[in-house]
Amino acid sequence: MPFESCKKWYVARSLPRQESRAEFQLLQQGFSVFLPRVMKTIRHARKLRTAPTPVFPSYMFVALDIGRDRWRSINGTIGVASLIMQGEAPVPVPVGVVESLLDLVDEDGLIRFDRDLCEGQSVRVLAGPFTHAVGVLERLDANGRVRVLLDIMNGKVSAYLDRSALEAA
Structure with a gap:
């Protein structure tokens, strides 16, 4: 995922259960999007199935340069409810939060929280x-x-x- 030094990560809230649709639409507009997912077992009608699900349901990260990017169009994107705002401007995610999540992504694009496991833990x-x-x-x-x-x-x-x-x- 290319990342320019002047860009920061921001949080976009999606409509309920429309994270994938919002991610697709934002990618089509040229935004860099990170939707962290993990494999999770879902129980429905007495059946178990394992599927990738968002770590933070209804939330995703978008990389933006507020001074250059057309960030207001994100609020009108299909599947997106809005950016997390403070007043008239989006609030950036503290430096290191998204980067630490990106370090946990495996080759399948899923977050792996098990990298630091040890016996007796x-x-x-x-x-x-x-x-x-x-x-x-x-x-x-x-x-x-x-x-x-x-x-x-x-x-x-x-x-x-x-x-x-x-x-x-």
Whole structure:
């Protein structure tokens, strides 16, 4: 993602569940957009499926040079509710916030919060049948598999999971 030194990151709020549409429309207008996504397990009608979902539902980041870019057109873009404003001007995101999120993006364009996991650490499951369960990371495997001791129903259960399904708790 090309980034010029005079540009800053700003937050655009999308209409509910229209983040992808807003991202597409902004990209078509030539704006640099970052919509952080993670893989998440979605339960619907007793079925589980894993899909990329936004880290911050209804919010995305747009790189702008306020003095040069036509930033007011963002507020009229299909799928966008508005830029986050303070008075008459958009509010920039503090330096380092978006950059640290960009550092966590993998080759598939998804945020990976599991890069800094270590054995003995408390973790939370993000995807799969144990979504939202908390446990202790017991073992890391070179193949991306981990063994986690989960606290379920007042007991400890050992489970093998994919490393990307965990985040530090």
